[in-house]
Amino acid sequence: MAKTPAQRAAKHGESATPPQTPVVNTSTQRSPQKAQGNANLILIAGSAASLLLFWYFHMLTLQQLTDLSDGLAMPQSMVFGFDMAHVEALRSAMDADALGQLNYVQKTAGTLFALVFAFSAMTMIAMNVAKKAVRWVLWAFPILFAGISLWGNASIDAMLGAETLSAGAVTLPSTLVSLSWLLLALTLLSIAVALFLSRRKKPAPTQS
Structure with missing residues (x-):
């Protein structure tokens, strides 16, 4: 009958049962450089997608829809909001198919x-700002x-x-559209602030 590890240790000493070391799977360990590279890839893809979607939504599609509204601008494109007269004219100019496309x-x-x-x-912002409160x-x-934009789109659909x-x-979606454009500008400004803070915390190169 086979002896237990304790019995073998009692007979032959501690050398008979070599200590077992845990097996470490080094393939799951990521270096800081690799993690930074993955974050950069996500950031590049997200930035490219954002630019493409902005161009497609605001610069292309909403502009093309003016062909179906007698040249009247879509509510989402009006940075400073819109009034009831504009909405009434828009509702009169656009049929059900045009409203469905919008x-x-x-x-x-x-x-x-x-x-x-x-x-x-x-x-x-997360990649460039270390302080949690500032972030x-x-x-x-x-x-x-994001929240105001989605709310504004839903309110425009209900209005039309x-x-x-x-x-x-009319007042609610008009206010939400103006706020969304303001928050878009403030978001771009917050990105600039994050990049500025990141440059400040980097040590200056030493001169030999």
């Missing part, structure tokens, strides 16, 4: 742009931008599809 575009490209841009901005302050702008138009139904 609704589809803002639910797809509009939603993707808001989410991808906010995520990319938060990633860039959360700068993160507030892209988070608010309403049976009767009221002043309140």
